[in-house]
Amino acid sequence: MKILVIEDEESLRESIVVYLKGEGNICEVAGTYWNAMEKINLYSYDCILLDLTLPGGDGLKILSEIKNLNKTEGVLIISARHSLDDKLSGLEMGADDYLVKPFHLSELKARIMAIVRRKNFSGSNLMSFNEINLDLLAMEVRIKEKLVTLTKKEYDLLIYFISNQGKVITKNAIAEHLWGDEIDMSDDFDFIYTHIKNLRKKLVEAGAKDYIRSMYGVGYKLENV
């Protein structure tokens, strides 16, 4: 997967690149408007992360340039502007998603994966992790052809884990992903434990290995055992 990160804040850009790299992913970066324009004209990507406030120009202009070039890249806008208008105009202009800063890197990764999936498999939408197979259109989870019944939240959680496999995902990020960041939740995210426990139980009972591990009390990780 080839990703272009257009973000002027170097520190943030670096974190994103480090998080996204690996597993055969390649990241390129652009820190200014002109740099970004040059890259989108020269190369092709699977997904472009686009910050709207850039030195040298408006990020939305880059978006329209991408569309003018008839490029098929997925575009995920990352903006500090929590503005409904920006979001709407961004999506109207052809962006695939809009993520407001600050965000969890795990959320960013999950969104990118979703965009790339939608772009690449326009028919059947399948996802898998070892013996766990997901049919995203039918919203079904099978383990060695055996159907596993999950609740909506458990299903979302599983996709989130697979999208961020090998990474520690914080409870905070999971809570925001499943319940939305508008909810003014208590700061105690331990109730997530129940959901993770149920998911693990169901997967193991269906014959999968127990891939999800608790990490230092901060979060969880899905990884090969």
Add this chain to the structure above:
Amino acid sequence: MKLAQRYNRANLITSFIILTITGVIYYIAIHFILTGKLDKDLVIEEKEIEAYARNNGKLLSPGDFLHQKVTYQKLTTGQTIERNFLYAEFYNEDEKEIEPGRSLITSVNINGQNYQVTISKSRAESEDLIQLIFMITLAVTILLLVSLLLINRFVLQRIWSPFYSTLGMMKAFNIAQKEEIRPQLTKIDEFNELNKSANAMAARVRKDYRELKNFTDNASHEMMTPLAIINSKLDSLLQTGTFSSEQGALIENIYTAIGRLIKLNQSLLLLAKIENKLISDVQDIDMQQLARDKALQFQELFEKDRLTLEQEMQPCNIRMSKYLADILLNNLFSNAIRHNHSGGSIEVVLRAGLLTISNTGKSEGLDNQLFERFSKSASSEGTGLGLAISKQICTLYGFTLTYQHLENRHQFLVKF
């Protein structure tokens, strides 16, 4: 008391007093002048009588006088008469009535014999004149007072109308709204000056307010970037190696604090946005559906604290922003959960035009400050902005959000 009324009163009282005094002076002056004229006429008659007596040695016959009466009376020797003008009655023989008159009593000497002479003249004419003048004065006075009253009532009202229109606009002045004070056009300098000052002041106040708001807005925005960096660095840090549970606990604490800071910042930005009416996706909201969705969304949080949820929902459609409707319900629901006790209950009742969310919790009621920004109980972990935002959303759409403590339950009512 209104200015016009006050001015009217002073005006009328002064006019009345001055006109009365003028009337009296007028009356006295005219009376004096007319009496003087009568007296002069009487003196002419006296001279005539004296001249006739001197030349002819006898008295003029009383019948020879027109418009006046003359009587003679023989005086005894040594008796003298002092010459004197006096007011007396006058018998008008033509009209056969007694009229007010003026008399001159004097004496004339014919051949050593003194006669008392009384010359009388009717005052009726001059009295009539005085009366006429008095009537005219009275009429003028009344006319003047009435016209003053009318002028005050209608002209003043019209003259002052720009003032009242400006006043009305100043009363309706809203710092958050963009409408200017648009005064009625007037030719009166004072009002123009007032309008100019009012507008200048409004502009200044707005500018200060805007600057303050921009400052808050910018500060919140600027803070978001470092917060985003800290958040991403923490996420990155977590991937770098193995941590002890002790380190894990520290990292979690940092996450929590950052999370709160982000939440706080977002809330401040949201408040500013609602105040600036920057959220415009107004649409028909099926409140029943939305409330059901929220109940489902919060289900795990209810379960966590073993809260029971009672719902009683009827169809209710509202026109508002979907985004804000979401936030409103989120805030009210999370409030009911946050301030509940373990094993408590939440009751959501939706009727056409009224949403009630009540919850068990602390036994004592909350104070009136609860809708203020950053007002929260010491034990609360929230930002203290949730209810302020809810209130602001309600105000934006003309809903009312009220709180009451009833039968040991905390109840929030939204009247749509």
